[in-house]
Amino acid sequence: MENDNPGRTLDAGALKALAHPIRVRIYDVLSEQGPQTASTLAVIIGETSGSTSYHLRALAAHDLIKEVRGRGTARERWWERPRGRINLPGPDETQSPANRAAAQIVTAEFFRLRHQTLMNYLNRPANEQSEEWRDAGLVLTTILDLTVTQMQELQEELSAVVEAAIERYRGQEGQPGVRRVSLRAEIFDLPTPSTGRAASEQEPQ
Structure with a gap:
């Protein structure tokens, strides 16, 4: 993940906000593809714009994403992932069962998407890649x-x-x-x- 600062370790509230497959996917898309709106995200991940808008608000409430300044309108807002590394807390016996479960959901989904990105690269036909990047x-x-x-x-x-x-x-x-x-x-x-x-x-x- 991008690293403009030493990193932010997600607290219990942020972990719970992120602990949903659609939200992890949105976060991943914003990291990989840059700023998006609820509508563009809906097309990318196959959800309705109402659904993506709901999940964007949940992520923004915990500063996991932020609105892009000077871009968009009141009806069509652009969102981005703040630069900087995020750290997921590892298993800790002092965590509550709910917090441990949230951390496990987020970690599992991040690595599932990471593996899928790798497999997409490995299975990409050569004719879909430019020669200089092949x-x-x-x-x-x-x-x-x-x-x-x-x-x-x-x-x-x-x-x-x-x-x-x-x-x-x-x-x-x-x-x-x-x-x-x-x-x-x-x-x-x-x-x-x-x-x-x-x-x-x-x-x-």
Whole structure:
């Protein structure tokens, strides 16, 4: 997600406001495609404009989105996602069951949409891509054997690369030849096998 500030960790109210598949989808569209109205969102996600308008108001009530200044009319308002990273709180035994459920709904829907975006890219026919962009993407997966300290170091290195890219290319939106792209960095430990060969004996994938 975009990062113009250290990030906002969603509180219980914001999490509950976002904990609806349509609202997560609206939030995702605003992140990927920029400002939209209730009508344009309705076309994109296949809902009525009345439905999208209702969900937009719910998101705006918790400052998850904001109205675009100087654009639109009283009847046709434009909405955007404020720039900056959002952080979803992880499972915490101090959370109420309702708050934990809301966090799980939001996280599950975000990652479902993230996976769908990746699959759409992988399944896009070559004739639907311009030649100069056709080989520009990269999907790379590998398996490493690391200590927890090494994984933390690698996580920091990857984060630094992403942060540097954000700063380097900030402000290019709308310029000729510029497209919005998805940049993903993932690193996490895999469950320890309970049967079969030890993890250290498995072949890299």
